[in-house]
Amino acid sequence: MSCTLFCKGVSIMIAGLEFKADLTILCSDGIDVILGMDWLTRHRDVISCFPRSVKLVHPSGQEVEFVPVQSLATHQLHSLVTKTIDEVPVVCEYPDVFPDELPGLPPDRAVEFAINLVPGTAPIAKAPYRMSGKEYDELKKQLDELLEKGLIRCSVSPWGALVLFVKKRDGTMRLCIDYRELNAVTLKSKCPLPRIDDLLDQLKGAKYFSKIDLRSRYHQMKIREEDIPKTAFVTRYGHHEFTVVPSGLTNAPTYFMNMMNLILKEELDQFVVVFTDDILIYSKTREQHEKHLRAVLEKLRRNQLYGKFSKCEFWSEEIALLGHVLTAEGVSVDLEKIEAISNWKTPRNVTEIRSFLGLAKYYRRFIENFSKIAKPMTELLKDKVSFERNDKREKSFQCLKDKLTTTPVLTLPDLQKDFVVYCDASRQELGCVLMQDNHVISYASRQLRAHEENYPTHDLELAAVVHALKIWRHYLIGSKCDIYTDHKSLKYIFTQSELNMRQRRWLELIKDYELEIHYHPGKANVVADALSHKSYCNLLTGEELPTELCAEMEQLRLDFVTTKQLNELRVRCTLEDHIRQTQKDCPSIAELKVGMEKGLLPDFRTDDRGTIWLKERLCVPIDEGIRESILTEAHCTKYSIHQGSTKIYQDLRKLFWWRRMKRNIAAFVAQCDTCNRIKAEKQRPAGLLKPLDIPMWKWEKITMDFIVGLPRTPKGNDSI
Numbered sequence: 001m002s003c004t005l006f007c008k009g010v011s012i013m014i015a016g017l018e019f020k021a022d023l024t025i026l027c028s029d030g031i032d033v034i035l036g037m038d039w040l041t042r043h044r045d046v047i048s049c050f051p052r053s054v055k056l057v058h059p060s061g062q063e064v065e066f067v068p069v070q071s072l073a074t075h076q077l078h079s080l081v082t083k084t085i086d087e088v089p090v091v092c093e094y095p096d097v098f099p100d101e102l103p104g105l106p107p108d109r110a111v112e113f114a115i116n117l118v119p120g121t122a123p124i125a126k127a128p129y130r131m132s133g134k135e136y137d138e139l140k141k142q143l144d145e146l147l148e149k150g151l152i153r154c155s156v157s158p159w160g161a162l163v164l165f166v167k168k169r170d171g172t173m174r175l176c177i178d179y180r181e182l183n184a185v186t187l188k189s190k191c192p193l194p195r196i197d198d199l200l201d202q203l204k205g206a207k208y209f210s211k212i213d214l215r216s217r218y219h220q221m222k223i224r225e226e227d228i229p230k231t232a233f234v235t236r237y238g239h240h241e242f243t244v245v246p247s248g249l250t251n252a253p254t255y256f257m258n259m260m261n262l263i264l265k266e267e268l269d270q271f272v273v274v275f276t277d278d279i280l281i282y283s284k285t286r287e288q289h290e291k292h293l294r295a296v297l298e299k300l301r302r303n304q305l306y307g308k309f310s311k312c313e314f315w316s317e318e319i320a321l322l323g324h325v326l327t328a329e330g331v332s333v334d335l336e337k338i339e340a341i342s343n344w345k346t347p348r349n350v351t352e353i354r355s356f357l358g359l360a361k362y363y364r365r366f367i368e369n370f371s372k373i374a375k376p377m378t379e380l381l382k383d384k385v386s387f388e389r390n391d392k393r394e395k396s397f398q399c400l401k402d403k404l405t406t407t408p409v410l411t412l413p414d415l416q417k418d419f420v421v422y423c424d425a426s427r428q429e430l431g432c433v434l435m436q437d438n439h440v441i442s443y444a445s446r447q448l449r450a451h452e453e454n455y456p457t458h459d460l461e462l463a464a465v466v467h468a469l470k471i472w473r474h475y476l477i478g479s480k481c482d483i484y485t486d487h488k489s490l491k492y493i494f495t496q497s498e499l500n501m502r503q504r505r506w507l508e509l510i511k512d513y514e515l516e517i518h519y520h521p522g523k524a525n526v527v528a529d530a531l532s533h534k535s536y537c538n539l540l541t542g543e544e545l546p547t548e549l550c551a552e553m554e555q556l557r558l559d560f561v562t563t564k565q566l567n568e569l570r571v572r573c574t575l576e577d578h579i580r581q582t583q584k585d586c587p588s589i590a591e592l593k594v595g596m597e598k599g600l601l602p603d604f605r606t607d608d609r610g611t612i613w614l615k616e617r618l619c620v621p622i623d624e625g626i627r628e629s630i631l632t633e634a635h636c637t638k639y640s641i642h643q644g645s646t647k648i649y650q651d652l653r654k655l656f657w658w659r660r661m662k663r664n665i666a667a668f669v670a671q672c673d674t675c676n677r678i679k680a681e682k683q684r685p686a687g688l689l690k691p692l693d694i695p696m697w698k699w700e701k702i703t704m705d706f707i708v709g710l711p712r713t714p715k716g717n718d719s720i
Contacts (some may be wrong), residue, residue, distance in 0.1 A: 125160030586621030
């Protein structure tokens, strides 16, 4: 249906409220306005079939509900919505590409389907299934049609697969060949199908889309002549074999994909995306789309490939592909594909949980903090875990359902621009968000593995960065990237002088990327808010408290909540205040201040409260009480494990600094009574230190000492 006029911002009054709509003027009788999906989506409409009503949300936020006075006849609406080939621009020039039926056998192509068997395999044949009288009539009818079109032929092959029928939604019968026995002895193709997210990444900036669905895709590809007998099937009406690829063969999708990639090789990743029989054409402007659509249709005509017009979409600004909805704004979940989730009953066994999580994981990039939400359910998939339903798992199931039905629109990446990654870690999972121009591209998270639960905080936060770099390597490698973390010490990972083996290994991976790590406070970190993890710190050292103490603190709750601010409570480390006061009277600190004023100590700094720091390390003055408190906290408290001097030094040097620090720590640990009494001695036993017996008579025993290494005399002597 052609149109010549377009009205922008037309006012429509509904229940006394004004709505705006952009309308195209069409020639139609009896219908004033047809409001499309874009307008209904914008106003969050809800259509209820019983009772018959429509709910809309006005831009002001007011909800409107009304009942139509007169319903529209189905055939009237269908006549307006359904288009013919003649009405679609560009497509109308290629009616031969969209026939009602395949015209015949496909031509010889560069790619032919091959069935390569495991060496030593003998032909497999089975007796046919019994059928009802109605099914026999349908079988004879469909066999005659396939023979007439040349898609099958009579066979004397020793192979023989079974035939059965599957009822379609419209009540008709689909002929299916049971090739499971043949597939079991067929060598599997090593060429996998493309990743769906890789295909979607090509669509950045596209506004206009067209999708072509090929008719009976496998029937448009020939089988290699020597492999035709392997497709034979047995029926009551004789032995037949396929001359084209039938449905149900194990390597059919891969071969068909290779054929399409070869035919559309020049257009791929320029303005075409192909996934088996779906061809998506995308463009930024209408002029480009006309050119691109014509180029693809010309290729299909030249290679005698045919589409099914009723399943195709052209000149659309919103299109569904592989369970996703594509628009100029980005990609979102196709609600038609997941509408069954809203009615999904609570899983009753491990099989049902695995089925639900399989669907949910397909859309996990749209769900923030997915692994944490799903953890109560994934725990049931572990070995030797009994299936028990509880409130925690039911809450996890309901939360995933809600997240899947209310997913956001994710933007598509632009590889010419810089990326931003927010990373964070908790004692449960690693989480990260990939962004560009303040728009989310993808969410990612995973649960901690058993050995990672023992990582110190610094390594755990670094693991979140490494996780993000690994899963989004195809985006970040070769592009500039800014990484934000709420763990401040990660800023200095590239200049840190001492690294453990794990950090060294990760640093080699990080150096492959052009990135810069920035500190972002936890309250401003979007991932930290999403993870909702609570950080409880030891007031003395700033280190994270043990898990059991954190669990107890999580149980603390206020008796009431008020919207009014009662007062402001400031909690600071008493040790830092003590150090600040002691620094003022310490001679060694005074020497540091003189050196700082002369510019001789560039690594030292003074904060706004007058405390002196060596980079991010607090300078501890000469005060035995302060140093003993720090060492006692690190070595002898309830939650410490009497670590050795080397480990304590590695931990404390991240927070504190003083002269001869390592020597003081070693002396403190050596004097620990608990360590001396309990810890086993790891050194070799000392030699035999036994004095000589007192001689009974003079000259009975003679001893002497040698002094060696003296300057050599003129006679060549160097010892006494």
